[in-house]
Amino acid sequence: MGYRDYIREERFPTSWCGGCGIGIVLKAVCQTFEEQGFTYENTTVVSGIGCSARSAGYFKLDTVHSIHGRAIPVAEGIKMANEKMNVFVFSGDGDLLGIGGNHLLHACRRNTDINIICIDNEIYGMTGGQKSPTTELHIKTLTSPKGNEDRPINVQAIIRAHDDFYARTTVYHYNHLKKCLKEAIEWKGLSFLDIKAPCISNNGRRLGFKNGYEMLIHYKDEYKIRTSDNGHLLAEKELGIVK
Amino acid sequence: MEKLLLQGNEAIALGAVKAGLSFYASYPITPASEILHYLVKTNVKVVQMEDEIASINAVIGASLAGAKSMTATSGPGFSLKQEGIGLAHMIEAPLVVVDVQRVGPSTGMPTLPAQGDILQCKYGSHGDYFPIVFYPNSVSELYRYSMEAFNAAEDSLSPVILLSDGYISHLTETMVPAEIPIKPRTLPPLGALGTRHYTGLTHKGAFPKATDAEAHQEHMAHLQKKQLEVAKNYLFYEYLENKNSDTLLISFGAMSRLAYAFKDQYSLFRPIRIFPMIEELTEIAQRYRKILVLEMNAGQYLSEVERLLQRRVKLVSVLGGKINLNQVAREVQWAIETI
Ligand SMILES: Cc1ncc(C[n+]2csc(CCOP(=O)(O)OP(=O)(O)O)c2C)c(N)n1
Ligand SMILES: [Mg+2]
Numbered sequence: 001m002g003y004r005d006y007i008r009e010e011r012f013p014t015s016w017c018g019g020c021g022i023g024i025v026l027k028a029v030c031q032t033f034e035e036q037g038f039t040y041e042n043t044t045v046v047s048g049i050g051c052s053a054r055s056a057g058y059f060k061l062d063t064v065h066s067i068h069g070r071a072i073p074v075a076e077g078i079k080m081a082n083e084k085m086n087v088f089v090f091s092g093d094g095d096l097l098g099i100g101g102n103h104l105l106h107a108c109r110r111n112t113d114i115n116i117i118c119i120d121n122e123i124y125g126m127t128g129g130q131k132s133p134t135t136e137l138h139i140k141t142l143t144s145p146k147g148n149e150d151r152p153i154n155v156q157a158i159i160r161a162h163d164d165f166y167a168r169t170t171v172y173h174y175n176h177l178k179k180c181l182k183e184a185i186e187w188k189g190l191s192f193l194d195i196k197a198p199c200i201s202n203n204g205r206r207l208g209f210k211n212g213y214e215m216l217i218h219y220k221d222e223y224k225i226r227t228s229d230n231g232h233l234l235a236e237k238e239l240g241i242v243k
Numbered sequence: 244m245e246k247l248l249l250q251g252n253e254a255i256a257l258g259a260v261k262a263g264l265s266f267y268a269s270y271p272i273t274p275a276s277e278i279l280h281y282l283v284k285t286n287v288k289v290v291q292m293e294d295e296i297a298s299i300n301a302v303i304g305a306s307l308a309g310a311k312s313m314t315a316t317s318g319p320g321f322s323l324k325q326e327g328i329g330l331a332h333m334i335e336a337p338l339v340v341v342d343v344q345r346v347g348p349s350t351g352m353p354t355l356p357a358q359g360d361i362l363q364c365k366y367g368s369h370g371d372y373f374p375i376v377f378y379p380n381s382v383s384e385l386y387r388y389s390m391e392a393f394n395a396a397e398d399s400l401s402p403v404i405l406l407s408d409g410y411i412s413h414l415t416e417t418m419v420p421a422e423i424p425i426k427p428r429t430l431p432p433l434g435a436l437g438t439r440h441y442t443g444l445t446h447k448g449a450f451p452k453a454t455d456a457e458a459h460q461e462h463m464a465h466l467q468k469k470q471l472e473v474a475k476n477y478l479f480y481e482y483l484e485n486k487n488s489d490t491l492l493i494s495f496g497a498m499s500r501l502a503y504a505f506k507d508q509y510s511l512f513r514p515i516r517i518f519p520m521i522e523e524l525t526e527i528a529q530r531y532r533k534i535l536v537l538e539m540n541a542g543q544y545l546s547e548v549e550r551l552l553q554r555r556v557k558l559v560s561v562l563g564g565k566i567n568l569n570q571v572a573r574e575v576q577w578a579i580e581t582i
Pocket of ligand 2: 050092093094119120121122123124125132
């Protein structure tokens with residue numbers, strides 16, 4: 001089986017804009033599925049609502065595209081009903097940390113053995129570019145025309161407060177992204193992967209990026225992979241795994 | 244036959260177990276909590292979730308994964324579950340939602356019974372959908388219709404609502420457990436095919452059709468036809484004809500128990516499957532000059548009855564959770580005189 005066998009190519013072209021980061025995550029996940037030997041019989045993807053959440057429909061597996069914010073409880077229901085399933089949640093920052101934040105909190109507490117993949121574009125992409133729970137301070141969005149006054153959520157602290165698996169990476173750091181995916185899958189219990197990804201159409205252009213490529217390359221300078229996996233919390237703009 | 248002494252909520256739980264319940268998720272709320280209390284002592288996988296939204300969505304996930312699944316709540320939680328119920332209709336997930344009604348809106352009167360969620364069952368989620376809803380009126384019926392609800396869910400691949408109220412659910416009565424054939428699971432669980440994409444978007448098979456009017460009309464027609472077809476096999480109502488009366492009293496749940504007091508004066512009709520509405524009522528109603536709906540709300544089922552019968556119907560309404568036979572008798576009398 002090749003990694004493309006996990007994709008419903010008959011649904012191409014995807015609904016995503018040129019320069020979007022979601023497709024990169026999709027590819028990394030499919031390659032990881034292949035490396036892990038996952039099959040449709042033991043693997044499912046659940047999503048909420050948003051551009052990122054549309055991913056579920058592109059996997060050639062039995063998948064669930066649920067409602068806004070509720071992918072985690074749906075995934076937990078699946079896992080609790082069938083422990084043998086490898087259950088992946090695939091959604092955006094708004095979906096998982098805003099409207100669905102309470103479910104994340106309690107899934108952490110329950111330590112349900114699911115893998116949560118958060119495509120973190122720091123914006124509500126699908127709805128046109130409103131500020132999200134991960135939008136940084138002072139950033140201008142549709143709903144923060146004078147700059148965001150709310151601090152971004154410290155999701156690492158939430159996950160680690162319950163000793164669950166947390167990793168931060170970006171779609172630029174592809175090999176690191178794949179390492180994070182592999183370790184998240186090997187982790188028994190809840191894992192949360194915070195993947196910084198560009199949304200050029202509804203965030204990047206407003207920030208001054210000319211195109212998706214420029215925005216992607218910018219991750220290279222902005223984020224650095226931590227060299228020692230010392231288990232400490234990641235500093236700002238640091239990439240790595242905390243478990 | 245073995246007789247059991249059970250509380251209404253326990254009967255719901257026991258019926259569900261009998262029907263093959265294997266996953267239950269809920270959040271505590273009066274007057275529904277005893278279902279949760281009962282089920283944690285069984286072999287059913289039970290989770291107390293962080294809220295009712297999580298509960299309905301966990302139940303959807305479990306159902307798709309192959310488990311016969313249920314959640315139970317009361318009005319405030321039923322409101323929270325509405326978006327999830329809409330999803331379950333859209334993706335055709337079989338499951339059971341129990342709503343033990345209390346006085347609303349809002350926190351209302353938590354310990355007192357009401358029938359204020361009748362229309363919420365039918366219209367609570369956005370968009371069009373065609374729910375199957377049962378509303379029993381005794382402990383033995385709660386047991387039986389709990390099982391029927393699971394069967395109807397399997398037949399229709401939809402979320403079936405089992406309505407109760409704080410009065411019926413908190414009665415303790417003796418009952419002889421009904422024996423009915425239990426429908427097996429037919430929906431292949433997640434992982435069985437690898438070709439399905441369950442989505443709340445309008446869709447055709449595994450393909451979202453979010454801007455295709457025809458696809459939407461087709462999906463709606465499919466859902467409506469399916470629900471009405473399945474409902475035909477669950478034709479549950481009670482009709483107590485009084486040949487000397489030109490008046491028909493319609494009631495269900497707690498109010499229908501009180502209505503029995505009037506059976507020597509009037510005819511009584513009690514839908515147990517309150518939605519889709521019992522078509523036979525159209526024919527029965529033709530025999531009566533006067534029709535009254537007795538309900539513990541401001542006229543919810545009344546509007547549905549008028550829509551079905553295409554004629555005016557009188558309301559006897561009980562609000563605030565206290566049911567007084569003499570007062571209802573006076574109001575019935577007054578309503579009849581003013582027709
Ligand atoms: C209950 C509900 N509220 C609001 C919406 C509208 N909505 C759709 S997607 C979305 C934001 C998604 O943002 P995010 O999760 O970050 O995903 P992205 O599009 O950025 O990938 C919102 C608010 C909805 N679908 N449902
Ligand atoms: Mg986003």
